[in-house]
Amino acid sequence: MEYRRTAVIKLDTPEGADAHLQETVEQFKYCANTASRWCWHGDDGYHVTSKAKAERGLYDQLREDTELTANLVQKGIRQAVEAVKSGVERLTNDQDTSRPTFTADTAIYDKRSATFHRDHVSLSTVDGRIGCDYILPDDADVPPTKYVTDEEYEFRRATLHRRDGDWYLHASMLKEDDTDTTTGHRTVLGVDLGVNQLAVASTGRFWSADEFNHWKREYEKRRGDLQQCGTRAAHDAIEGVEQKEDGRFEIFLHRVANEIVAEAVEHDCSHIVFEDLTDIRENVPDASWHHLWAFRRLYEYVEYKAREQGVESVQVDPRNTSKRCSTCGFTHDDNRHQESFECLKCGYKNHADYNASKNIGLQYLRRRQNADAGGVPVDVRLNRGTLNVSGEYDLPASSEA
Ligand SMILES: [Zn+2]
Numbered sequence: 175m176e177y178r179r180t181a182v183i184k185l186d187t188p189e190g191a192d193a194h195l196q197e198t199v200e201q202f203k204y205c206a207n208t209a210s211r212w213c214w215h216g217d218d219g220y221h222v223t224s225k226a227k228a229e230r231g232l233y234d235q236l237r238e239d240t241e242l243t244a245n246l247v248q249k250g251i252r253q254a255v256e257a258v259k260s261g262v263e264r265l266t267n268d269q270d271t272s273r274p275t276f277t278a279d280t281a282i283y284d285k286r287s288a289t290f291h292r293d294h295v296s297l298s299t300v301d302g303r304i305g306c307d308y309i310l311p312d313d314a315d316v317p318p319t320k321y322v323t324d325e326e327y328e329f330r331r332a333t334l335h336r337r338d339g340d341w342y343l344h345a346s347m348l349k350e351d352d353t354d355t356t357t358g359h360r361t362v363l364g365v366d367l368g369v370n371q372l373a374v375a376s377t378g379r380f381w382s383a384d385e386f387n388h389w390k391r392e393y394e395k396r397r398g399d400l401q402q403c404g405t406r407a408a409h410d411a412i413e414g415v416e417q418k419e420d421g422r423f424e425i426f427l428h429r430v431a432n433e434i435v436a437e438a439v440e441h442d443c444s445h446i447v448f449e450d451l452t453d454i455r456e457n458v459p460d461a462s463w464h465h466l467w468a469f470r471r472l473y474e475y476v477e478y479k480a481r482e483q484g485v486e487s488v489q490v491d492p493r494n495t496s497k498r499c500s501t502c503g504f505t506h507d508d509n510r511h512q513e514s515f516e517c518l519k520c521g522y523k524n525h526a527d528y529n530a531s532k533n534i535g536l537q538y539l540r541r542r543q544n545a546d547a548g549g550v551p552v553d554v555r556l557n558r559g560t561l562n563v564s565g566e567y568d569l570p571a572s573s574e575a
Contacts, residue, residue: 177349177442178484179327181318185295185306185341194301195341199334201240201300202281205250206257208236213258214273223259225252241300245287253282279336290329292322295343297334306341321347348484361553362445363438364535365476366495366527367469369460370513373430374527375437376535376554381430383465386423390464393419427468431475438485441555446480447538448473449492457492490537500532532556 187195209232213222222228228251236247257274264271287298294307310319321327322345332345364376372383396415400408438446451470455461461469477487498505504519515526522529535554 177327179317179321179347179349179439180482181321181343181345181347183318183322183343183345184309185343186309187306187341188304191299191304191306194299194304195297195334196279196336197301198242198246198297198299199279199281199336201242202246202250203276203279204240205236205242205247206254206276208232208239209251209254210258210274210276213255214261221258221262223255223262225255228252228255243287243298245284246281246298249282249284249287281334282331283334284331285329288332290332290345292325295332306343308343318345324349361441361443361555362447362535362538363434363441363443363555364447364531364533364538365434366531366534367448367454367472368458368527369465371525371527372468373434373472374525374531375434376528376531376556377437377441378528378556379433379437380525380527381433386426386464386468389419389422389426390462423468424471427472427475431472431479434472434476435479435483435485438480438555439483443485443555445538446476446485446487447535448476448487448489449495449534450489454492457496488538490534490541492534492537495533495537496526496530498529498533500529500536 209228212232213228215221222231229248232251233244233247236242236251237244240247242250253276254274257276261271261274283297289296293310294305296303296305308322310322313319314323327347327349330346330348332343335342335344362376366374368374368383369387370383371380372386373381393415397412400412400415434446449457451473454469455466458465458469473487473489480487494505497507497509499509499515499517499520499522501522502517502520504517506518509515509517510526510529513526514523515529516523532554539554
């Protein structure tokens, strides 16, 4: 099993280094933007998406134009090609897109352009190598200290960032666990989405939708009042309200997404499992378009935030996840009464959305087990111990879990 983590490390830069680091990220941006212009041919539909081709066409010129090392120039070109590729993908899906531009103060390093140590890093710059110490929180159990000080985590690559005048290293770290690789053990976090509880994880963590529902009501009320006015000023005011509310919803959803990803990372889950959002209107009949929007947005946020942590997000067929008993598998309409679940067969009792979140995790594991055909051990992470694919608890045994 592989554990991929991103450690965000604040750097203590030596005196005088600031200007050199800044010039390095400026020149890196120059490489990426030059490559983007070269690869993106506008409206004729032809774009260069081959790294080798872009390097052949640009490398010599960019080496001449900049003071960057060969490796950094290559990384700048590759970053642009990756972005052009996803732009082309969006074009083929008829989505809005335009030529990628790079404005953030960043540069991408690997082990040839940087030497990673446990307490400092040596970075290639326009002025030779610069060594920067890490500023790490004392608590060895929390990220990034947890990963940086753990010799089992290897530095793979890193992005140098400037934020509010400070320099940070976003380091991709990898730990490979031999014992787990041979068994192919998998642990997943199941997540149920709903109207009252926006999200419930199979670890027993709940994210209430109260705040969201409250804003939604206020928003609709204000919107309704303004619409009755019907004036130009009211129209502008509606747009203002919409923008402000969209911003609030987004911040809220980002926070929930971050917490869901942290929950998965904390419990060493390789996957976060959601129900398939395509037909979610049928499965959550009370959901308004606001909720459907929130579910989709939340999934998108979780998906990309989780990927940064090496955790994959997947969707599964949601059939029966709310009616099925996560303990014995008995499926019946009468098992569920609104928010409470009580199995008619085995008597298992719990919050209905929590029961559903476990079923969502199990659904994915069953699918994987069939696909693997080898019967790889698989678990859903719960608040106490884990639930395996046949619905039995591993450890510790508990009737409440
Ligand atoms: Zn049961």
